[in-house]
Amino acid sequence: xxxxxxxxxxxxxxxxxKKSLKCEQHMGxxxxxxxxxxxxxxxxxxxxxxxxxxxxxxxxxxxxxPECPNSSLLNLxxxxxxxxxxxxxxxASSPHWGGxxxxxxxxxxxxx
Amino acid sequence: QKEVEQNSGPLSVPExxxxxxxxxxxxxxxxxxxxxxxxxxxxxxLIMFIYSNGDKEDGRFTAQLNKASQYVSLLIRDSQPSDSAxxxxxxxxxxxxxxxxxxxxxxxxxx
Numbered sequence: 001x002x003x004x005x006x007x008x009x010x011x012x013x014x015x016x017x018k019k020s021l022k023c024e025q026h027m028g029x030x031x032x033x034x035x036x037x038x039x040x041x042x043x044x045x046x047x048x049x050x051x052x053x054x055x056x057x058x059x060x061x062x063x064x065x066p067e068c069p070n071s072s073l074l075n076l077x078x079x080x081x082x083x084x085x086x087x088x089x090x091x092a093s094s095p096h097w098g099g100x101x102x103x104x105x106x107x108x109x110x111x112x
Numbered sequence: 113q114k115e116v117e118q119n120s121g122p123l124s125v126p127e128x129x130x131x132x133x134x135x136x137x138x139x140x141x142x143x144x145x146x147x148x149x150x151x152x153x154x155x156x157x158l159i160m161f162i163y164s165n166g167d168k169e170d171g172r173f174t175a176q177l178n179k180a181s182q183y184v185s186l187l188i189r190d191s192q193p194s195d196s197a198x199x200x201x202x203x204x205x206x207x208x209x210x211x212x213x214x215x216x217x218x219x220x221x222x223x
Binding site for chain 1: 144146148154155156157158161200202204208209210211213214215216
């Protein structure tokens with residue numbers, strides 16, 4: 001069962017709100033990722049966790065804060081976002097860093 | 113030069129034809145190559161991966177890799193309207209391990 005579950009599927013928030021996106025996988029994968037995708041563009045890497053340690057931060061603004069509580073869970077905490085942060089946020093996992101990625105359905109974020 | 117290049121399309125083929133999607137990459141050291149399908153408003157779905165030179169077949173899909181030419185392609189036989197989607201080529205960079213996506217090719221299969 002290759003499934004990555006993301007919640008919520010849709011999120012609308014104001015620029016002063018604090019919210020979180022959640023991701024879960026039960027495939028035993030040891031690498032988890034956050035990607036951001038704008039319309040008609042490819043996914044852009046934001047963060048990578050490998051064995052629950054933050055391995056890559058692609059110079060993402062501090063208003064995005066990732067967290068990996070355990071090997072199955074990945075969160076993305078959102079605070080003081082801007083309207084231009086509105087996008088589809090994709091979580092993915094892979095058996096190991098550098099392996100094939102399996103994406104969740106995404107969380108569509110709208111910042112008002 | 114972009115790290116992964118694809119023709120954005122749209123590529124239009126009639127139902128039942130072979131669709132050929134192409135991708136070139138700049139990192140000669142890359143070893144892992146992927147094709148993802150993305151329907152409008154949905155997330156990318158892994159459909160093929162290939163690590164060795166030559167062809168790899170899975171049902172109606174064939175991935176082809178030529179490392180000397182830094183070229184990877186995806187053939188879809190007996191194309192169906194349900195194959196209409198954006199196809200993303202992705203390559204793992206050898207020095208960082210990051211998965212880099214091309215811009216995607218939009219495929220339209222017309223009944």
